[in-house]
Amino acid sequence: MSNAVPVQLSAKDFKSDQEVRWCPGCGDYAILAAMQTFLPELGIPRERTVFVSGIGCSSRFPYYLNTYGMHSIHGRAPAIATGLSVSRPDLTVWVVTGDGDALSIGGNHLIHALRRNVNIKILLFNNKIYGLTKGQYSPTSEIGKVTKSTPTGSSDAPFNPISLALGAEASFVARTIDSDRKHLQSVLRQAAEHQGSAFVEIYQNCNIFNDGAFEVLKDPETRDAYLIRLEHGQPITFGKDDSHVVTHPAGSFGLAVGEAGKVDASEVLTHDAHAEDPAYAFALSRLAGPDLRHTPVGVFRSVRRPSYDELVRNQLDAAKAKAGEPEADLAALLNSGDTWTIL
Template sequence: MITSAAPPLTPQDFASDQEIRWCPGCGDYAILASMKKVLPTLGIPPHKTVFVSGIGCSSRFPYYVSTYGIHSIHGRAPAIATGLKASRPDLSVWVITGDGDGLSIGGNHLIHAIRRNVNINIILFNNRIYGLTKGQYSPTSPIGKVTKSTPMGAIDNPLYPLSIAVACEGTFVARSVDTNTKHLAATLQRAAAHQGVSFVEVMQNCSVFNDGAWNYAKDRETKADNLLELEHGQPLIFGQEKNKGIRLNGMEPEVVEIGKDCGVEELLIHNEQAKSPTLAYLLSQLRHEYGFPEPIGVLRDIQAPQYELELNRQVEFAKEKSGEGDLDSLLGEGETWTVA
């Protein structure tokens, strides 16, 4: 019997018939477009792909891709995705969340999904504001940010998503920019290929309530001096003329001018495969407000035991040792009694 091979997947295979309802100029459009380009390249059909989201503008995402999807409750997408992956390891599971959804009420679920190394892909849209609820400050809003809920300026110390992911021993931690579609697509592809949890922060613009929050990382005139594009095995070099770098001065990183302050050989070399998270954490702490370029690309990519595989091994071992089990017997055994 001769069978013909299935035709290759295309972006149209993942295109939903739903009207996309984001504000004009929202960075979510660019992220969605990049995702639709990446999904066909993975070779995983739509019926084997699931998007799980929480609450927020980003969480409309499952409606706009023609796959299985769960639009869940505020902050709980990582927990739901963990249960789904544990029961169906054959599925490709993506979590779509935002800085408000994932780092406020969902912060606890996010850190535990990362530390467990569940084989899911977590994409966090960071626009540094609550967009769906109309412009309150979020866990990533900078100190002094004036919003509807902080009319005299935010006084909370902001969270830094990359630092949280690395501190939780995330096995794949990366960052990209919504409008840098080539870089974003490459980052999403690498996240999907990783075996274990992948965490990707996307610098994303909210054109209505926090327009221009990432201008320093997007403007053509300034981005080369404000972004550090990471490349495994290469020195940390940046700048319009590629004449700046980062080296260690004792335990502290510092920006230097190549050829004036030092040679290339003195610069830090990026190693995304380092077992220790020390370098990745250092990179996650480079901040624009401290005079450093901010990293984009893959900070860390290592292998470690996957939660759902270990869990299912234990389940199979228990079945081999004790049999399939019976729920009624389990509920009725031990110290039970009947009330007449």
């Protein structure tokens, strides 16, 4: 979060003069509206807010927000955002990316930003397809997915973005859904308040090339049986009238789902988003099957550890103090230690 003096803003202040150009019905509209409504809550001046994106449908975000922003290059948004965050601690830096942009060409940039715990907020719009390039399979598409680039079905096993983020030791990891504005804004609020890297996967519908990919999580007839809503400090229950629970069976490394009436109350897990060991959150991330049954949403992990920005600035302060001057002499620095003269 920025240390700027809070200012009074409205959603209208964050709407740019650019025509919003996504396909009619795209889930990106819902995410944009939620973000424009949410940002005023932070009380941060627009000139202290930056959105950095890569390439893809989601990466048009900076055009539509009346803040500073950069539409950068494919997969490299976390690297650019890292430079901004380290050099300008007064800024609030967001990264907007997609499953193709972040998990294919941008994979290394993503995991290292999370590993370093850079103070940036990464929003990954996951629609399980390449939308901008017209419907090829992506790193999150399911096995057997028939697309223009896989006419007989994909042979690739998909990434689980939440598992990937937790494996990279991300200090804040969450998942939400484009059409659930209340839940989406709640997760965004918690991500904004987090000091360090915050990774938020947003299930987002591409109604042109992968329509209905998450419909079972949205349809009132099915969502209660499929969705597991995580709340820190609360028992993990779901289904109509909390008919099902999540447990940790004795002798098992993972978690399991059971019927509430057949499980002792003492065996029902209480969600602990602040657990230091990511193994528990990782086990939660593995609950959902290929059909999306038992999909957790909410904050999987939120822990405090020094951010990359803090550590780098501490190093700079220590180096300046050691030099004995507010600003060390650059020429002296370049000629210190081992140097060579090339003839």
